Structure formats: C-alpha cells, structure tokens
Amino acid sequence: xxxxxxxxxxxxxxxxxxxxxxxxxxxxxxxxxxxxxxxxxxxxxxxxxxxxxxxxxxxxxxxxxxxxxxxxxxxxxxxxxxxxxxxxxxxxxxxxxxxxxxxxxxxxxxxxxxxxxxxxxxxxxxxxxxxxxxxxxxxxxxxxxxxxxxxxxxxxxxxxxxxxxxxxxxxxxxxxxxxxxxxxxxxxxxxxxxxxxxxxxxxxxxxxxxxxxxxxxxxxxxxxxxxxxxxxxxxxxxxxxxxxxxxxxxxxxxxxxxxxxxxxxxxxxxxxxxxxxxxxxxxxxxxxxxxxxxxxxxxxxxxxxxxxxxxxxxxxxxxxxxxxxxxxxxxxxxxxxxxxxxxxxxxxxxxxxxxxxxxxxxx
Amino acid sequence: xxxxxxxxxxxxxxxxxxxxxxxxxxxxxxxxxxxxxxxxxxxxxxxxxxxxxxxxxxxxxxxxxxxxxxxxxxxxxxxxxxxxxxxxxxxxxxxxxxxxxxxxxxxxxxxxxxxxxxxxxxxxxxxxxxxxxxxxxxxxxxxxxxxxxxxxxxxxxxxxxxxxxxxxxxxxxxxxxxxxxxxxxxxxxxxxxxxxxxxxxxxxxxxxxxxxxxxxxxxxxxxxxxxxxxxxxxxxxxxxxxxxxxxxxxxxxxxxxxxxxxxxxxxxxxxxxxxxxxxxxxxxxxxxxxxxxxxxxxxxxxxxxxxxxxxxxxxxxxxxxxxxxxxxxxxxxxxxxxxxxxxxxxxxxxxxxxxxxxxxxxx
DNA sequence: CCGATAGCTGTAAACGTTTCCGGGAGTCTG
DNA sequence: CAGACTCCCGGAAACGTTTACAGCTATCGG
Numbered sequence: 001x002x003x004x005x006x007x008x009x010x011x012x013x014x015x016x017x018x019x020x021x022x023x024x025x026x027x028x029x030x031x032x033x034x035x036x037x038x039x040x041x042x043x044x045x046x047x048x049x050x051x052x053x054x055x056x057x058x059x060x061x062x063x064x065x066x067x068x069x070x071x072x073x074x075x076x077x078x079x080x081x082x083x084x085x086x087x088x089x090x091x092x093x094x095x096x097x098x099x100x101x102x103x104x105x106x107x108x109x110x111x112x113x114x115x116x117x118x119x120x121x122x123x124x125x126x127x128x129x130x131x132x133x134x135x136x137x138x139x140x141x142x143x144x145x146x147x148x149x150x151x152x153x154x155x156x157x158x159x160x161x162x163x164x165x166x167x168x169x170x171x172x173x174x175x176x177x178x179x180x181x182x183x184x185x186x187x188x189x190x191x192x193x194x195x196x197x198x199x200x201x202x203x204x205x206x207x208x209x210x211x212x213x214x215x216x217x218x219x220x221x222x223x224x225x226x227x228x229x230x231x232x233x234x235x236x237x238x239x240x241x242x243x244x245x246x247x248x249x250x251x252x253x254x255x256x257x258x259x260x261x262x263x264x265x266x267x268x269x270x271x272x273x274x275x276x277x278x279x280x281x282x283x284x285x286x287x288x289x290x291x292x293x294x295x296x297x298x299x300x301x302x303x304x305x306x307x308x309x310x311x312x313x314x315x316x317x318x319x320x321x322x323x324x325x326x327x328x329x330x331x332x333x334x335x336x337x338x339x340x341x342x343x344x345x346x347x348x349x350x351x352x353x354x355x356x357x358x359x360x361x362x363x
Numbered sequence: 364x365x366x367x368x369x370x371x372x373x374x375x376x377x378x379x380x381x382x383x384x385x386x387x388x389x390x391x392x393x394x395x396x397x398x399x400x401x402x403x404x405x406x407x408x409x410x411x412x413x414x415x416x417x418x419x420x421x422x423x424x425x426x427x428x429x430x431x432x433x434x435x436x437x438x439x440x441x442x443x444x445x446x447x448x449x450x451x452x453x454x455x456x457x458x459x460x461x462x463x464x465x466x467x468x469x470x471x472x473x474x475x476x477x478x479x480x481x482x483x484x485x486x487x488x489x490x491x492x493x494x495x496x497x498x499x500x501x502x503x504x505x506x507x508x509x510x511x512x513x514x515x516x517x518x519x520x521x522x523x524x525x526x527x528x529x530x531x532x533x534x535x536x537x538x539x540x541x542x543x544x545x546x547x548x549x550x551x552x553x554x555x556x557x558x559x560x561x562x563x564x565x566x567x568x569x570x571x572x573x574x575x576x577x578x579x580x581x582x583x584x585x586x587x588x589x590x591x592x593x594x595x596x597x598x599x600x601x602x603x604x605x606x607x608x609x610x611x612x613x614x615x616x617x618x619x620x621x622x623x624x625x626x627x628x629x630x631x632x633x634x635x636x637x638x639x640x641x642x643x644x645x646x647x648x649x650x651x652x653x654x655x656x657x658x659x660x661x662x663x664x665x666x667x668x669x670x671x672x673x674x675x676x677x678x679x680x681x682x683x684x685x686x687x688x689x690x691x692x693x694x695x696x697x698x699x700x701x702x703x704x705x706x707x708x709x710x711x712x713x714x715x716x717x718x719x720x721x722x723x724x725x726x
Numbered sequence: 727c728c729g730a731t732a733g734c735t736g737t738a739a740a741c742g743t744t745t746c747c748g749g750g751a752g753t754c755t756g
Numbered sequence: 757c758a759g760a761c762t763c764c765c766g767g768a769a770a771c772g773t774t775t776a777c778a779g780c781t782a783t784c785g786g
Binding site: 389390395401402406427428431488 | 733735736738740742743
C-alpha cells in the first residue's frame with residue numbers, strides 16, 4: 001500500500017499521529033517518547049528519527065487543554081512606558097521564572113474596557129494566572145477580577161472587602177513623607193502636580209497632600225495644585241500652568257515622570273533646582289537617578305510589591321483554595337539633590353534614605 | 364430524579380456541558396446560543412439563564428484548539444526598560460489592535476536561551492504570530508526563527524539569506540549622520556560610547572563610526588572608544604572611564620540610555636554640554652527630549668519599524684504562503700541642544716530635523 | 727391537502743495532546 | 757516449571773470547544 005497520510009492535518013504540519021505512523025508505533029508510545037518517559041531503546045530511536053524527519057513540533061494549545069496549564073503568567077499594567085512598571089515587571093519576572101513559567105506583559109493604556117477585555121480573554125485559561133495593576137477600578141472591573149477563572153493578584157488599592165489577593169502601599173503616607181521633608185527643610189509654598197483625580201492613585205495622593213499640609217498648619221492654596229496625567233509631557237505642561245499663576249518654593253509630583261516634566265519646566269523657566277524650587281518625585285524609579293540634578297523621590301516599593309505579588313500568585317496557583325490575602329509595603333523617601341538637603345550623596349544603586357513621618361498612617 | 368453532575372469537571376468550573384444539561388438542551392445548541400448563532404427564542408432564553416446561573420465562562424484554550432487561532436500576538440524584545448522598545452511596542456499595538464488581536468510583550472533580558480525558549484514555547488501556537496527584535500543572533504536562533512510554526516517578523520539586521528520577514532534600518536548610516544553633524548559643527552576629538560561588540564547593533568555601530576571617521580580623514584583614536592552595555596548605568600561608567608584617559612570634544616552614544624549616562628557623567632565631571640562636549644544619542648526616544656539639555660539623537664525610525672513589522676505580520680498571518688519580505692527604514696538626525704547647533708527649538712513632538720550624509724549607504 | 731422549504735435541534739466527529747488501563751512478553755524467584 | 761513481577765505497548769478516553777450532518781417540525785405555496 002502507498003503512504004498513509006490520513007492523519008496529516010490540512011495545514012500540513014505534522015502531529016503526533018504523523019510521527020507515530022512514520023515510526024510505526026502507536027500515538028501513545030510516540031507521545032511517551034517525545035515526553036521522555038518510557039519507551040524501549042528501539043522505539044525511542046524510531047520515534048526520535050521520525051520526529052526529526054518530519055520536523056515535529058508539539059502543539060502547545062492541545063497540550064494545555066489536556067494538562068490544564070500553560071506555563072504562562074501575565075502582567076497587565078496601564079503604561080509600560082512608566083519605569084515604575086518596568087521595575088515591578090523585573091521583580092515579577094524573576095520570581096515567575098524561578099517557577100519555570102514565562103511572563104507576558106500587556107499594556108492596557110488605561111482604557112478600562114481594554115483591561116476587562118484582557119481579563120475576559122487572557123484569564124480564560126490562556127495563562128495560569130495574572131497580576132493586574134489597575135489605576136481605575138469600577139464595579140464591573142471588580143467583579144471581573146473576583147470571579148476570574150484564573151488566579152489574579154492586584155497591585156494597588158482596592159476596596160477593603162474585595163476577595164482578591166492584593167499587594168498595596170500607602171501612597172497617602174508616601175505624599176506625607178515628601179511634605180514632611182520639604183517642611184523640615186524650610187519650604188512653605190509647596191505645590192503639587194498630580195495625576196487625574198478619577199484614578200485611585202490620583203485621589204489617594206490628593207488626599208494625602210491636603211492632609212499633610214493641614215497637619216503642618218499650612219493653608220492649602222488651590223493655585224499651587226495642578227492636575228495632568230501620569231506622563232512626562234503632562235507633568236511639564238501642568239507645571240508650566242502652575243508657574244504661570246503661582247510661585248512655589250517646592251513641588252511634590254505624583255510620580256517620577258511628572259517630576260521630570262516639572263524639572264524640565266522649572267529649568268526652562270529659569271528657576272534653579274533646588275535653590276529656588278525643591279522637587280520631590282514619586283516611585284523612586286531609575287529615572288530619578290538619571291536626572292541632573294538627581295531627583296528626590298518617594299519610593300513606593302514597586303520592586304518589593306512586584307516580588308510579593310508574584311509570590312502570592314504562585315502560591316495561589318499551587319493552591320487555589322487559599323483565602324484572599326493582603327500585603328502592604330511601606331513607602332520611604334530617598335533624598336537627593338533636587339530637594340536640596342546637603343547630604344553625602346547616597347550610592348546610586350543603594351537603599352534609599354528613609355525619612356519617618358510623625359503620622360502613623362501605616363507600617 | 365436527582366441532579367446530574369456527571370459532566371461537571373473535577374475542577375468545579377462549568378463547561379458547555381454543564382450549561383447544556385442545566386438548560387435541558389444539547390451542547391451543540393448551547394454552543395450556538397453562546398456564540399450568538401441560531402437558536403429559538405426559548406432555547407436562547409434557557410441557555411442564557413443557565414449560563415448566567417452557573418457563571419459559565421468559555422475555555423479559550425479549547426476554543427483555540429478547535430479554531431486554530433488565539434487572537435494573540437507576541438512581541439519579544441531584549442530590554443523593556445529601553446524606551447525605544449516602548450515606542451516600538453506602541454506602534455505595533457496600534458496596528459495589532461486594529462485587527463482585533465491583543466499584544467503581549469516578553470522581555471528576554473538578552474539571554475539567548477531565553478529567547479529561543481520563548482520561541483519554542485509561545486510560537487507553538489500560543490500566539491498567532493510574533494515579532495522578535497533580537498540583539499544577538501546565532502545560527503540556532505535563526506533556524507528556530509525560520510521554521511517557527513507560527514509567522515515571525517524580525518526587527519533588526521539579519522543575514523541576507525534568512526527566509527524571514529524582516530524590517531531593518533541602517534544603523535551604520537545612522538552613526539554616520541551623527542559624525543557628519545559633529546564634524547560639520549567643528550568637533551574633531553569625537554568619542555564613541557558603544558554597547559557590546561558581540562551584538563548585532565554593537566558591531567554595526569562600531570563599523571559605522573570607524574568608517575565615518577575615516578571618511579573625514581580623522582584618525583580613529585582607540586582611547587576615545589569605550590564599550591559597556593546598552594543601559595544607563597553602563598553608559599555612565601563607560602563615559603567616566605573614557606574621560607579618565609581622554610579629552611573628547613564630542614561623544615556619540617550607541618543609544619539614548621547610554622547618552623543619558625554620558626550626559627550625567629560629563630556634568631558630574633564639570634564639563635559643560637554642549638560647550639565643552641557635544642553629545643549625540645541614538646534612537647531618538649522620548650528620553651532624549653526629557654533631558655536638560657535636550658539630547659540630539661539619531662532616529663532609527665523605531666515607531667515606523669514597529670508599524671511596518673506589525674503590518675507584515677498581519678499580512679503573513681492572513682496568507683502564510685507569501686514570500687519573505689524585507690523593508691528598510693532610513694535613519695535621520697534630530698538636532699537639539701546637546702550638540703550645540705543653535706537652532707530654533709523644534710516642536711517637542713514634531714518631526715526630527717534630518718541631516719543628509721554624503722555617503723549613500725542606504726535610502 | 728401535499729411537497730418543498732426553512733429553521734431548530736441533537737448526535738457525533740473533529741482539533742492534538744496526555745494518560746489510564748489492560749494485555750503481552752520477558753525475567754526472576756521459589 | 758509455575759507464578760509473580762517488570763517493562764513496554766496500543767486502544768481508547770479524556771480535556772472543552774466548534775461544526776458538519778441529518779432528522780425533525782412547522783410553515784408556506786400550489
């Protein structure tokens with residue numbers, strides 16, 4: 001009889017059937033050999049040869065359907081251009097890789113439909129689990145997170161009652177650290193360049209800023225508060241608007257990208273940093289150390305949060321019955337040249353200098 | 364009689380069987396209703412109700428096995444902390460999203476085994492196609508790319524004979540643009556801070572630099588050439604080493620991260636930029652505009668390359684029989700404050716100013 | 727009133743893999 | 757030499773979906 005090509009898929013790609021037929025064994029034997037379990041030397045030889053001849057490569061989708069796992073983990077963040085997420089991603093990747101899985105990243109661009117769409121898509125078994133760091137959280141969103149078919153860990157603030165693993169920091173406290181430091185170094189006209197107020201971090205930081213001023217008996221001047229989005233360009237233009245109507249001696253910025261924009265606007269306007277205006281950023285990313293002068297910045301422990309989130313996720317994948325857990329990473333302040341305290345320059349890669357606040361918000 | 368739970372998977376998650384049983388219809392009808400094709404009003408009502416009650420969510424893996432597609436596309440790059448890849452990713456994402464697919468990103472960290480492992484894993488049907496931008500290319504790598512089960516587009520230089528869709532630029536020409544510009548503005552002691560020479564871009568840029576100097580009858584002083592990797596920190600330390608033994612009046616840097624490191628090292632060493640030393644980066648990322656002074660930079664068209672790569676990929680997914688294609692995007696030079704030519708400041712987001720070279724390498 | 731047609735429905739076969747299970751052959755032990 | 761044990765093999769069932777096909781009912785036209 002002629003060649004048997006009955007098992008050959010239309011697509012032309014060899015399957016385990018192809019290999020088995022060519023080697024003259026059953027698909028069970030072929031599969032076993034290809035997975036390195038069992039098989040007589042002769043069978044192994046034949047199957048290996050057949051597989052090599054036809055260029056067999058296993059179909060991971062079919063394998064996953066059978067094994068109920070993909071070996072992939074996803075991270076969904078709003079903006080991958082923000083170095084804070086890059087740092088978080090690096091930490092997560094390290095943990096995830098140690099479990100033999102691979103990390104995939106998806107940038108949602110902050111479009112909330114995009115994020116829920118991703119959840120509904122990826123989470124439906126394309127990945128073994130996912131870490132999500134949403135900046136806006138709707139109820140719809142929340143339910144999508146809670147009854148995701150696949151384990152989910154959220155990085156960021158979340159309603160107290162949400163039954164999802166959650167790693168957070170206290171960014172209100174973080175802003176307080178910045179304000180305390182600036183007040184302690186003699187600044188009084190402290191401005192604030194924030195991100196959108198309809199985001200979770202935006203509202204938290206706004207509240208933190210106002211609370212901190214109040215605690216120092218400083219009146220909150222609305223002219224000193226400006227809002228953009230969490231990007232460099234917005235930080236720059238927002239600062240330009242602020243400078244056009246007010247004269248701050250310090251600026252707190254809701255993240256490092258904004259702080260870089262502010263720095264740029266200040267220098268372009270002829271203000272000296274830190275002599276005329278001190279600047280403190282937030283997230284303490286590599287970007288803060290890349291600036292000249294180097295930026296003081298409030299660390300929200302993104303590396304640590306990423307690491308913990310990944311660990312939580314792996315634990316939950318291993319045992320989905322665990323109760324929801326919540327972890328909190330305390331913020332700390334790294335003081336550098338941009339806020340003018342004449343400290344001996346800290347080692348570039350070293351641990352940030354922390355600065356305790358009087359308010360016991362957290363930790 | 365009692366409840367029928369035979370079809371219920373051990374995992375407890377409802378399948379289409381569960382829904383069908385509960386609605387009292389066949390799985391075919393259930394599937395049809397859930398996909399919105401056909402079904403009597405009564406059936407539709409029952410199935411919808413049953414699905415809602417049990418919280419049915421389809422298993423995407425099983426669906427993909429059947430449909431032979433996942434609706435996912437992957438991008439693999441070396442270092443996602445490099446803004447050039449972020450810009451490329453944004454361009455790709457825009458195109459990919461327009462085809463109703465989602466983009467996933469994987470950072471290989473430059474470990475070549477990691478990249479081939481990814482290929483062998485993801486490419487085995489987890490994604491409908493992938494875009495890879497490798498900085499090191501081995502033969503092993505190449506064969507993995509060529510006979511990937513899934514369409515692959517490579518961004519970057521590749522052997523001339525490789526049968527893979529390929530979008531490239533001419534970074535030798537790009538370096539030439541930088542050198543020409545610096546020479547034209549009176550610089551003669553031009554230094555070069557490069558990435559590793561065992562990478563494709565590293566060698567290309569090295570060759571381009573030497574060729575450009577030769578063309579201008581400038582002797583190539585090895586003391587003015589320094590190598591690190593493609594990161595900020597390495598750029599800074601490499602520049603420090605260079606400054607310790609030589610006295611350049613200009614620096615060409617192999618990418619913007621290195622250029623920022625160089626800028627920092629120069630300022631820390633008390634050199635004025637651009638008065639004492641002119642600096643030109645490469646990739647023309649947002650980072651270049653974020654610096655103060657703003658960095659001149661050679662654009663290698665990363666956005667354009669990303670867009671084209673995505674288009675090639677989509678075309679190939681639609682028709683896998685297409686012959687391998689190759690596209691080339693010409694470099695151009697954006698002149699800003701760091702190289703000292705007193706130009707009227709170009710609009711921040713506007714098109715970069717191009718500077719033609721006499722050498723007809725490309726375009 | 728009858729045949730054709732349209733619309734639903736259910737059965738079953740795919741998609742490509744892993745794995746349970748039973749059978750057969752060979753080896754060792756008592 | 758019989759029985760137990762080990763090893764290898766192949767058939768078949770799973771994983772959860774979509775879909776080709778055929779059968780059924782109801783409607784419509786003549």
